[in-house]
Amino acid sequence: MSTEPDARLGRTLAGRYHLQRVLGRGGMGTVYEAEHVGLSRQVAVKVLHTHIATAPGAVMRFQREARLMARLQHPGAAQVYDFGEEAGELFLVMERLQGETLDTVTFREGPLSIPLAVEVVAQVLEVLEASHALGIVHRDLKPGNVMLLGELSAPRVKVLDFGLAQLVDGSPQERITVSGMVHGTPGYMSPEQCRGEPLDGRADLYALGCVLHELLIGQPPFGEMPVAEVMSGHLYRPPAPLRQLRPHLSIPPALDTLVLECLAKMKEQRPDNAQVMRLRLRQSLSLPISLAQAPRGEGKKKERPLPAPQPSKTEVPSDAPVGVMEAGGLANPHGVGTALAAAGFRVVPCVEGVSVGDVRALIIVPEAGGDALPLARQLASRPHGPPVLLCGEDDLTVMTRAIEGGVYDYIPLPLDPVDLSRKVARALRARR
Template identity: 70%
Template sequence: MSTELDERVGSTLAGRFRLLRVLGQGGTGTVYEARQHGLSRHVAVKVLHAHIATSPGAVARFQREAMLMARLHHPGAVHVYDFGEDKGALFLAMEHVHGETLEAVTFREGSLPVSVAVDVAAQVLEVLEAAHALGIVHRDLKPPNVMLTGELSSPRAKVLDFGLAQVVDGALQARITASGLVHGTPAYMSPEQCRGERVDARADLYSLGCLLHELITGQPPFGTTPAAEVMSGHLYRPPPPLRQLRPQLDIPRALEALVLDCLAKRPEQRPENAQVVRLRLLRALSPSITLSQVSRGEGKKKERPAPAPQSLALDVPPELPVGVIDAGAPPGSMGVGTALASVGFRVVPCTEADTRLGDILALVIFPAPGSDALELARRVVSTPQAPPVLLCGEDDLTVMTRAIESGIYDYIPLPLDPLELCRKVARALRAHR
């Protein structure tokens, strides 16, 4: 431990945080346990390294990112209480989490049981969903930045250091040529990070793929050293499949496929967002889970029954016509047209050969069994001045993803939920207007 670290312990930062002891040190700074005056609570204070704090534009970047991090309110993200500058030192005051980093756990335990690895990754993805919705990209997702609390058989994950990568980027750019380093940890860096390019949320999905690969197999996809060889793997080599590395484990093919999709070299080849990854991840272990069951923050539930017809109260402008191709509703169920009409939509029955699309402002397709609904929807979408198209279909993530990628406005999984249907149609009408 350096003299600088020894001198800080026992001192008071910014007049309100008394630094008690060092909790850890990393590439961006040193973390102390501290007591906050006035509130009498123990917090974790991260003081950024001097070379970061004095780099051009560092203070402005730090303030911007710290304000964003303070807006991230999620039980799986460490909450930021305060931030500031004291005698040239930039600091963050955060929730003090008692637990073990994922790095320490895997160092002791090695690879984790597949079910535990998936559970941890799913919790991390929940946090990524919330962060990405605010425009926050982690940029340095790795085992030391995930804290586990509780029993290993049923852990709770906390994600650390959100947003700090953006703060240190400017400070490290000058060091890239001299030291051969780029910001981030090579074992978990996306190809675009390796090239020094601007990154978006899909870089975090790549890092999540590396993390999950290590949790299951015991090592990141391209190892950890030497850095140049690791980065070359990210850029040019295909990642080794999980089942090839651990043939003795019963790894679902769907799980292996998901990890490989996250590790695609180009961002546009990866899954669309963190929510899609989380849903695929949970379905890989429990195929009976349906898309509508796993909304943000929910756990696994039993298969939902088909909803019974009900009276739905929505404020629906009656002058807005909705086209319906309703060929596949099962007998005795509330059909699409009936559900929409019951809340006041003006329903216009259509057929697959109908060309009156200019008369409607949205189109719902409930295809007949055995028909190629996706192809029909694609044809409609490609029609000039086509309205938003909503497709009803089986509760299958692959089909849903293909539909959205084809330009379908929204996908409605079966069994049909009339309330969900009406809400999505209302949303489509608002978008079209």
């Protein structure tokens, strides 16, 4: 809950909703606790941020959020009462919930017990069954959008914020979030969402697999890494089995298998739908352990964060030349070519506009403050060309555009030599 002063507090919005205090702020807007003056009922009012409300298409997205949420009548989804506009401000009125979001609970408690984690995710899947039946993909499932009501030993789940949802089967005229736009939270985004592709319900199953991973292990599959590394993990790296990460937890093999299937890079390899995943999830527990009797997780201090995995020795292909196109040559401050040579790679300096020859991978390094994205996309689009890797600042938008343009991998700066060597070795193996 925020305690910062807010100019809206004390106002009566649309003559009906008296704004009393701030409940939270998110990417789309600010949520207030308010009283419906005529009914003397406490509600939650979400007001769209002003800078977003003026963006092209934002008003239509917000209005569609209200209509979608109003259509979704399920006890596990926050109920929508009203929406409207006043003085250029768009607002959505929802039921006032008394509970804690899942990220708050796990921050305090650490990972949940296996039965409790399964129960929470199974209830979320019940909501997804209803939303997917209406053609609604949530697109931003994460612990912060799941609220737990009641006692933790027997929680009731509410799924929040369908603000990034879109109608899968809507007409082209109704689709506001178009292909090529990337929305969501990086730690929980499916590979197809990272690429800005059209989504279906299996993207939500991927996100929920990330959530279940975090509830059991203490962090999502690709940890608390820089955003570029997280998205690279979603796109390319296979997640480790849960039993390998926490062998002492005695995670049922069927549950471990299900989580890995949810995190499959290809959506066709994930469970067919939310109902299938829910049934398999409940069946994965071999014993009907009572939630009230099940032990809690071991706590945040003991379980979080996971120890950093030790990088295995990078196998350097001795006969595979690596092209490095560094703006400024040896004067480039990032030292990519120098780092690769020190790691044992055979480095071939390359120059823009000159044939890259027979290099097996090509790394493009911009000058400080420069933009090499157009060049990287151009070179990556050449048929039969080597995999192109682009170095750049730790910027989600740039990395996403690079991957959409066919760039094989993104190397965030400042440079991590171990990370650089690992990604270059992977690119070389991809061309064998």
